[in-house]
Amino acid sequence: MILKQRSILPGFGLAMGFTLLYLSLIVLVPIAALFLRTTSLSWGEFWTIVTAPRVLASYQLSFGASFVAALVNAVFGLLIAWVLVRYSFPGKRIIDALVDLPFALPTAVAGISLTSIFVKTGWLGKYLEPWGIQVAFTSLGVIVALVFIGLPFVVRTIQPVLEDLDEELEEAAASLGANRWQTFSRVLLPPLLPALLTGFALAFARALGEYGSVVFISGNMPMRTEIVPLLIITKLEQYEYASATAIAVVMLVASFILMLVINLLQRWSSSRHLATV
Amino acid sequence: MAGSIALRHTAELTAQPRATTESGIVRWLLISVALAFLVIFLFVPLVAVFAQGLQKGVTAYFDALRQPDALAAIRLTLLTAAIAVPLNLIFGVAAAWAITKFEFVGKSLLITLIDIPFAVSPVISGLIFVLLFGLQGWLGPWLDSHDIKIIFAVPGIILATIFITFPFVARELIPLMQAQGTEEEQAALVLGASGWQTFFRVTLPNIKWGLLYGVILCNARAMGEFGAVSVVSGHIRGQTNTMPLYVEILYNEYSFAAAFAVASLLALLALVTLAAKSIVEWKTQQQLLTDERVAVKESL
Numbered sequence: 263m264i265l266k267q268r269s270i271l272p273g274f275g276l277a278m279g280f281t282l283l284y285l286s287l288i289v290l291v292p293i294a295a296l297f298l299r300t301t302s303l304s305w306g307e308f309w310t311i312v313t314a315p316r317v318l319a320s321y322q323l324s325f326g327a328s329f330v331a332a333l334v335n336a337v338f339g340l341l342i343a344w345v346l347v348r349y350s351f352p353g354k355r356i357i358d359a360l361v362d363l364p365f366a367l368p369t370a371v372a373g374i375s376l377t378s379i380f381v382k383t384g385w386l387g388k389y390l391e392p393w394g395i396q397v398a399f400t401s402l403g404v405i406v407a408l409v410f411i412g413l414p415f416v417v418r419t420i421q422p423v424l425e426d427l428d429e430e431l432e433e434a435a436a437s438l439g440a441n442r443w444q445t446f447s448r449v450l451l452p453p454l455l456p457a458l459l460t461g462f463a464l465a466f467a468r469a470l471g472e473y474g475s476v477v478f479i480s481g482n483m484p485m486r487t488e489i490v491p492l493l494i495i496t497k498l499e500q501y502e503y504a505s506a507t508a509i510a511v512v513m514l515v516a517s518f519i520l521m522l523v524i525n526l527l528q529r530w531s532s533s534r535h536l537a538t539v
Numbered sequence: 540m541a542g543s544i545a546l547r548h549t550a551e552l553t554a555q556p557r558a559t560t561e562s563g564i565v566r567w568l569l570i571s572v573a574l575a576f577l578v579i580f581l582f583v584p585l586v587a588v589f590a591q592g593l594q595k596g597v598t599a600y601f602d603a604l605r606q607p608d609a610l611a612a613i614r615l616t617l618l619t620a621a622i623a624v625p626l627n628l629i630f631g632v633a634a635a636w637a638i639t640k641f642e643f644v645g646k647s648l649l650i651t652l653i654d655i656p657f658a659v660s661p662v663i664s665g666l667i668f669v670l671l672f673g674l675q676g677w678l679g680p681w682l683d684s685h686d687i688k689i690i691f692a693v694p695g696i697i698l699a700t701i702f703i704t705f706p707f708v709a710r711e712l713i714p715l716m717q718a719q720g721t722e723e724e725q726a727a728l729v730l731g732a733s734g735w736q737t738f739f740r741v742t743l744p745n746i747k748w749g750l751l752y753g754v755i756l757c758n759a760r761a762m763g764e765f766g767a768v769s770v771v772s773g774h775i776r777g778q779t780n781t782m783p784l785y786v787e788i789l790y791n792e793y794s795f796a797a798a799f800a801v802a803s804l805l806a807l808l809a810l811v812t813l814a815a816k817s818i819v820e821w822k823t824q825q826q827l828l829t830d831e832r833v834a835v836k837e838s839l
Contacts, residue, residue: 266643272734277637284630292667338576345573359817366809368763370783371802374790375584442561471660474765491662510663521658
């Protein structure tokens, strides 16, 4: 088996050597440390830690809120991408650039800002309060923060696909008698589906591990509004390294599975995309 | 977004044929809903940062920024970025060179490994360094006996930041260099250029916008990272607080105006990042168009 094709370009040894060294030192060794640390626990101990009520509650919150937030982002992200690609209106270019704000803004800044807006006396909170809707310090607040964080993922994944869609398909559908809704749901949506799912998965993965923007608005009450990253930090501060590691390993495995799913989705999406271009 | 440079052509659809667009009312409705969503989730939080920072007046705003702890936090943030970004830049270029200009077994695995920091939660990213270098960690006792402090000191913060921002430059360069291929480099070598000459005179100019894009994203993330740094820093005032951590401390002490004042600096950084991003995207599109025109001319 040929491990590497011959090439006249120089520098493979140097580049590859440096790459592997840096990668190992910065990424692989630390990650390995995490998994090896958990081997100091027996399976029974591991299971007990991971299924403690407080831990389970935090998993439920993190996974549940991330899922709902990603869903909201999928729907509104599709809408926003559609509006940005298909229509023109004043200020469109600025808004288009601003969609990336959650990606550029430090999470702590987003966290305190969202909290200040949605507390009972906040700019938006005071309108929701008479309706009995409390956002800050509840799981709803967690969802709001996660929606903010995941916003650009869906929009930016759908935009290129939407832009490359063939107008001829729409025109054919229209000439065959479809109304706009039928054209959208039967002709436009299917090619967008891979990109939509990819964006959803990306937003979900990002929301899962999010700490900075959530930890301020959530209120951090154990069993109620405590997200997994916060629980890990609490355990660390109490020097319960084994617990922290065990909880982290579960999250890490979930993240890796998600990474795999996203890779597969992206491959499916790009093969669809290239086929239609 | 992270991935390839936006090769999207901004197709300004003027004078839409009536069959392939919605009625005016539907369009108006969709735009309104989209804008309302964006206003609530983007504009209001952004404006709130600045408004809350200036709540107690402009003098209080600048006073908050002039505090020694604030200045120390700003210095640490800048130092961290100044170390993490160039290192990851060199790595990104090296990795992209190895991956895109050569064919070898295990390429996809390598790309996946490079993406790991993206998949890992920031808190877990900090945790792994504590496990490695903390007092109870693998290297803990050895470091302690040599009186080297990594966790709860600046080196730990820098390490965690390097981990978090690790993939940014590589992820930008890999698709770009892959699309560019190896023909130009091969031509340069055939004409007698050395390896380094080829790199600096042929490859680098081609990738300069992608490189800049990756550096901008890397820098924004390096300066704004909160979760990972929070775990490794120990929150020691004046010493191991970056700007995001300092914002948290101020906020938890109920010094809201001061917290938002420091936060507004970070928000400004974010806006500058967005502007720089837009410029780089625009420049890339321009370069693509000129390349296309040159290609068309040559084919005639």
